[in-house]
Amino acid sequence: MFDSGSVAFMLVCTMLVFLMTPGLAFFYGGLARRKNVVNTMLMCFGIIGIVGVLWIVAGWSLAYGGDGSYSFLGGFDQLLALPTVAQLQAELANPPADAAYPSVVDIAFQMAFAMITSAIVTGSLAGRVRFSFMALFMGIWVLVVYAPLAHMVWGGEGSLIGDVIGALDFAGGDVVHISSGVTGLILCVIAGGRRGYGVMSYRPHNVPFVALGAGLLWFGWFGFNGGSAFAADGIAALAVLNTVTASAAGLLSWMAVECLLTGKPTLVGASTGLVAGLVAITPGAGFVEPWAALVMGAIVSPVCYFAISHLKSRFGYDDALDAFGCHGIGGILGGVLTGIFCVPELSWTEHGGLLYTGDVALLIDQVVGIVVTLAIVIVLDLVIAAVVRAILGGKVRVDESDEALGLDVSEHGESAYPAFSGLD
Amino acid sequence: MKRITAIVRAEKLEVLKDALFAIDVRGMTIVQVQGCGNQHGWKEYVRGTEVLLNTIPKVQFDLVVADAQVDRVIEAICAAARTGEVGDGKIFVAPVEEVVRIRTGERGVEAV
Numbered sequence: 001m002f003d004s005g006s007v008a009f010m011l012v013c014t015m016l017v018f019l020m021t022p023g024l025a026f027f028y029g030g031l032a033r034r035k036n037v038v039n040t041m042l043m044c045f046g047i048i049g050i051v052g053v054l055w056i057v058a059g060w061s062l063a064y065g066g067d068g069s070y071s072f073l074g075g076f077d078q079l080l081a082l083p084t085v086a087q088l089q090a091e092l093a094n095p096p097a098d099a100a101y102p103s104v105v106d107i108a109f110q111m112a113f114a115m116i117t118s119a120i121v122t123g124s125l126a127g128r129v130r131f132s133f134m135a136l137f138m139g140i141w142v143l144v145v146y147a148p149l150a151h152m153v154w155g156g157e158g159s160l161i162g163d164v165i166g167a168l169d170f171a172g173g174d175v176v177h178i179s180s181g182v183t184g185l186i187l188c189v190i191a192g193g194r195r196g197y198g199v200m201s202y203r204p205h206n207v208p209f210v211a212l213g214a215g216l217l218w219f220g221w222f223g224f225n226g227g228s229a230f231a232a233d234g235i236a237a238l239a240v241l242n243t244v245t246a247s248a249a250g251l252l253s254w255m256a257v258e259c260l261l262t263g264k265p266t267l268v269g270a271s272t273g274l275v276a277g278l279v280a281i282t283p284g285a286g287f288v289e290p291w292a293a294l295v296m297g298a299i300v301s302p303v304c305y306f307a308i309s310h311l312k313s314r315f316g317y318d319d320a321l322d323a324f325g326c327h328g329i330g331g332i333l334g335g336v337l338t339g340i341f342c343v344p345e346l347s348w349t350e351h352g353g354l355l356y357t358g359d360v361a362l363l364i365d366q367v368v369g370i371v372v373t374l375a376i377v378i379v380l381d382l383v384i385a386a387v388v389r390a391i392l393g394g395k396v397r398v399d400e401s402d403e404a405l406g407l408d409v410s411e412h413g414e415s416a417y418p419a420f421s422g423l424d
Numbered sequence: 425m426k427r428i429t430a431i432v433r434a435e436k437l438e439v440l441k442d443a444l445f446a447i448d449v450r451g452m453t454i455v456q457v458q459g460c461g462n463q464h465g466w467k468e469y470v471r472g473t474e475v476l477l478n479t480i481p482k483v484q485f486d487l488v489v490a491d492a493q494v495d496r497v498i499e500a501i502c503a504a505a506r507t508g509e510v511g512d513g514k515i516f517v518a519p520v521e522e523v524v525r526i527r528t529g530e531r532g533v534e535a536v
Binding site (some may be wrong): 202264 | 469470471472473475
């Protein structure tokens with residue numbers, strides 16, 4: 001039976017998740033250099049256009065179409081969302097017993113997920129990658145990687161990761177954060193570092209933008225995790241509570257690490273820590289108790305801090321705005337911890353968390369789910385990147401002189417702050 | 425006439441402005457500048473990565489005064505902008521050939 005409370009709730013959640021992508025544009029834009037801020041933000045806004053169109057054309061169908069007979073992807077029966085209105089009329093005439101809202105809501109809700117996931121990737125590309133490379137790669141990526149992965153995790157019976165392996169992913173640890181973070185890592189290795197990376201130091205050009213973006217992401221995340229209960233019910237409320245709990249703990253533990261290691265807490269650090277907390281709780285938001293959310297948030301920030309401040313310089317990859325350090329690492333940690341802290345009664349599978357059951361089955365499923373996600377994403381990313389590189393004649397990056405000038409002017413002919421000289 | 429250029433700590437902007445008004449200096453041009461001298465900058469941390477800032481934001485005052493005023497103005501600037509720590513800034517004095525007030529066409533000291 002349809003329940004108007006759940007319909008209303010899911011519509012609001014859809015809008016909240018949508019807001020995350022413009023929010024991320026500010027988060028990334030503030031972290032970028034002033035000569036690259038338009039490019040950085042436009043990558044996020046461009047994604048909204050690219051993914052919005054492609055989701056209707058094929059993404060929704062590839063992720064959630066079909067009759068569930070494929071393990072790897074949905075189907076081809078919902079291309080262009082053609083059956084939507086007929087389906088809606090059928091559902092209204094004869095409401096399905098197991099659905100709280102019409103399936104049309106899901107098309108929009110899941111579209112917003114595809115947008116934010118794709119936008120997260122762009123953080124690793126900031127400052128040197130051609131806009132055309134980003135647009136082509138992400139357009140193919142959302143159809144070839146994201147949509148099938150969403151099916152594999154959330155496609156219900158028969159889906160590879162969610163059912164066959166039995167890994168839990170409440171709101172998108174595997175699908176959203178690991179997939180985008182790892183893709184960011186691969187692309188930044190393929191693109192190479194920014195000119196002068198490791199020689200000169202970069203710093204955020206607008207810290208209040210970073211905080212503004214973090215705030216918008218934070219607000220949107222309530223829809224992201226809360227809406228993943230797919231009903232206006234107690235589980236949604238638990239997910240929302242765990243979301244704010246883990247992010248608060250992540251914010252505090254990041255500032256604590258900073259105080260210990262550098263002596264002073266920073267606003268960029270607090271913003272990064274709260275996002276890391278949000279990432280960590282995402283796979284377990286509706287599965288764990290609030291105290292466990294506290295623990296997950298408290299652990300994730302030191303781990304991400306270490307990844308960003310040490311792994312990056314150790315291995316020399318230039319993940320410019322830390323898409324991998326925040327989302328990849330935080331998503332993996334959250335997925336593993338869900339295998340430990342999941343309350344058995346709330347689990348979607350017959351297995352509960354190690355802590356409650358003493359049984360490592362779920363933990364193993366979680367790790368296998370993460371490893372399979374990593375393998376699929378890495379292989380497909382390498383193939384897509386090779387194809388797109390070939391299409392663009394091998395040119396992934398802008399010319400060195402254009403990079404020095406800044407991508408705002410060289411890629412877009414648009415300056416973010418032309419008033420600097422007072423001559424406009 | 426002399427042009428006095430004083431580069432001082434950014435946080436001395438208001439103090440120095442008030443000190444100059446107090447000795448009846450009417451005209452000044454103030455710009456934000458970046459630079460370095462004996463002061464070596466500082467470290468910031470971005471997500472745990474050290475960022476060295478070796479040019480420091482300062483405020484530059486430019487004023488033109490009659491020759492007889494120069495010592496008084498320099499004393500006032502030193503008194504207002506000095507902390508005794510490295511980084512208090514510098515004062516440069518240079519001759520000025522001509523001054524013209526655009527509105528009236530007055531020239532020389534009258535126009536200052």
